[in-house]
Amino acid sequence: MVLLASYLYVNQAPDKSVAELSPRWAGEPSQFIQIAGMNIHLRDEGPKSDKEPIVLIHGTSASLHTWDGWVDELKAQRRVIRFDLPAFGLTGPDPQNNYTIEHYADVVVAVLDKLKVKKSVLAGNSLGGYIAWATAVLYPERVSQLILVDASGYPFKSESLPLAFKLSKNPITSRLLKNVLPKSLVERSVKNVYGDPDLVTSELVDRYYDLTLREGNRNALKERFKQTVPGDLAKKISTINVPTLILWGRKDKLIPIKLAMKFKKDIINSQLVIFDELGHVPHEEDPQATVLVVKKFLQANKLQLPL
Structure with a gap:
């Protein structure tokens, strides 16, 4: 009991406010926009004429x-928009506690409306890939092309689930994580999704750790796991008819590579590129190699983007 008490004391991790986190994680060109009762953390870079x-x-x-x-590779020629999803980063929890895939798609469209963007190329990783293709299904008029990076949305069984995800899904341990979060747990979980764990730096771990502590995010993660699950919408993936690039890390232990083949089969106008040495976040693990494929895809689909 003494050892357990000592461990819990040493690894206490109270929530942090956006004000505390912003100096390090919301520097230029970050901005916050009001959407659906949330202050969404967003970056909008590159030529606004795009x-x-x-x-x-x-x-x-x-x-x-x-x-x-x-x-860094795209913004010289293209306008690039990215934002922290509800439940994550500096955006934090949804005030309605709504983390369904349909609501996430609504938020994407609300961001586009706020920025007066009628149509866009949507790219997403994992849950973000699920949100991207769901938006293409629910709002096809708003999407010109899709890029799915180790995307979720089909039912699957993981080879290896990051420990932080396991603990967040468990009703008992998730309560413990509201006040205690060993940085070693975050480091172990990030390494789990890399093809080469040696590429995980201390700064990378700091980022994941700090933004997990954003007030409300830990409880929101638990709700996200409950609500954003594969469902009937996957039956409509075959209705997607925009040019689609599917990128996958062969060493992805979270979402099996057979799902990449399923996306390729179900989306008629799609191409699949597999990176043999990368894991679940290939865009983060090797941005240079993966974005090169993205540039070629955009060029092939009549978007002027020099290599």
Whole structure:
């Protein structure tokens, strides 16, 4: 009992306010926009004359920062928009506690409306991929092209689930995580989704750790797992008819590669590129190699983007 008490004391991790976190994680060009009762943390970069911006949607427990490498390569020629989803990053919990896939798609469209964007290229990783293709199904007139990066949305069984996800899904341990969060747990979970765990830096762990502590995010994560689950909407994936690029890390232990094949089969106008050495977040693990494929895809579909 003494050892347990000592462990819990040492690893106390109270919530942090947006004001505390912003100096490090919301520098230029970050902004906050009011949508659906939330202060959504967003970055809008590149030429505003771009009529079909690229919108990047992150996955569970990530943030807009996961796309830094892609944005650095794209923003000179293209307008690139990214934001922290409800339940994550500096955006934090949805005030209505609504984390259904339909609501997430509504939020994407609300962001586009706020920025006066009629149509965009939607790219998403994991949960963000689910949201991207769901938006294409529910609002087809708003999406010109899709980029799915190790996307979810079909039922699947993981080879290995990050420990932080396991604990957040458990009703007992999730209550413990409201006040206690060892940084080593976050580090272990991030390494779990990389093909090469040695690429996980201390700064990367700091980012995931800090933004998990944003007030309300830990409880929102538990609700996200309850509400955003594969459902009947997947039956409509075959209705997607926009050019679609599917990127996948062969070493993804969270979402099996057989789902990449299923997306390729169900979306008629699609192409699949597999990265043999990468894991569940290939855009973050090797942004240079993955964004090069994205540039070629955009060029092939008549968007002027020099390599």
